[in-house]
Structure formats: C-alpha cells, structure tokens
C-alpha cells in the first residue's frame with residue numbers, strides 16, 4: 001500500500017472515531033485517543049513496526065468500552081471490523097488491528113494475554129502511559145467521580161488479588177486504584193521508550209500520593 005493510501009485510511013479512521021466518541025466520558029473521549037495515537041507514533045519511531053497497523057490500533061482501541069456496554073467485550077472489535085472493511089486495506093491488516101483491540105486492555109486479576117505482536121506492544125504502552133502521570137491521575141479521579149466513588153477511605157485497603165469479575169465490580173475508593181493498577185504499570189511496559197517515559201510519570205504519581213496523605217492528615 002502506498003503511503004498516500006495509508007494517510008487517507010488514517011484520516012477516514014480519525015473521522016470515524018471522532019463521530020463514534022461524541023459525548024464520551026472525559027477519560028475515554030477523543031482526546032484520550034489522540035494522546036494514545038501521538039504516544040504510539042513516538043514509540044513506533046524507535047521500534048521496527050508497521051506504522052499503519054499501530055495507527056489503526058491506537059485510533060480504534062477504545063471505540064466501545066465494555067465498561068459502558070454491560071461488560072460486552074465484543075462490541076468494540078465488531079464495530080472496528082465493520083468500519084475497516086469499508087477501507088482499502090488488506091484482510092491481514094484488519095485481522096491484526098482487531099487482535100490489538102481485543103488484547104490491549106489490562107483487565108486486572110492477573111488475566112493472561114493471548115496475542116502478542118510488536119505493534120500491539122507499542123499501542124499497549126501508549127495506552128498505559130495515558131493511565132499514569134498527571135493525566136493518569138486526572139483520569140482516575142474523573143472515572144471515580146463518574147462512578148460516584150470516594151476519593152480515599154483509610155479503612156478500605158487496596159486489594160491486589162481480585163479476579164477479573166471483582167476488578168470490574170469494585171466500588172473501592174479511587175486512591176486504591178493507584179495500588180491495584182496505576183503503580184504496577186511501570187513494571188509491565190513492553191518497549192524501552194515506553195519504560196523510560198513511564199518511570200518519570202511513576203515518580204510524579206508517588207509525589208502526588210505523598211502530598212495527598214500529608215494533606216489528608218492536615219500536615220501541609
């Protein structure tokens with residue numbers, strides 16, 4: 001495929017995703033996709049990967065989150081396939097992009113990932129980066145507010161051994177999410193670039209938490 005064709009497919013995909021995400025909640029809106037797309041391209045520039053597949057995976061990875069479709073994880077991939085079939089790309093590319101969408105998400109509960117590719121590794125790192133650092137903190141509290149969760153409750157400790165079902169159903173305070181997911185991401189990054197950026201964002205979250213507890217106790 002010529003790069004001109006790729007550019008057209010990407011432009012069409014951007015329009016499709018923007019339309020699809022109209023009215024989406026703040027942590028999962030078009031801007032999340034745009035950040036993941038940009039981080040994906042940044043990481044991809046230092047890896048030997050198919051940039052069209054990375055781009056389509058990043059753009060289409062969150063078009064129908066299962067959290068907002070009664071837990072149904074097939075809605076997003078099905079919608080993405082339907083759209084991709086209208087584009088001039090190979091079936092091989094479509095299959096790979098769909099596999100990325102199906103396998104990108106961290107479900108918690110030590111679930112095993114079944115598919116691996118360099119392109120998935122890049123998009124997964126970019127998505128994880130958007131869950132940590134300053135943006136990650138903002139998204140976590142936004143999600144907690146959306147779910148009407150407490151900011152923090154010293155009497156409810158984090159639970160690190162949740163099954164995927166318990167993780168989904170959890171009503172724990174938002175601070176717990178840092179220990180159950182956000183602070184664990186640095187260790188499971190796939191790429192060197194991703195790991196480097198994650199380490200900086202991780203330090204920022206640790207500083208944030210230290211300050212949060214100090215303020216909670218009325219120390220500062």
Ligand code: ADP
Nearest residue numbers: 027105127130131136139140141143144174177
């Ligand atoms: P992604 O879009 O990166 O795949 P998720 O769909 O798991 O991530 O979550 C979207 C955002 O909401 C992330 O920033 C994530 O940290 C946050 N989030 C998910 N679950 C919780 C939770 N239980 N408490 C607070 N924030 C959460």
Ligand code: NI
Nearest residue numbers: 036061062127
């Ligand atoms: Ni995402």
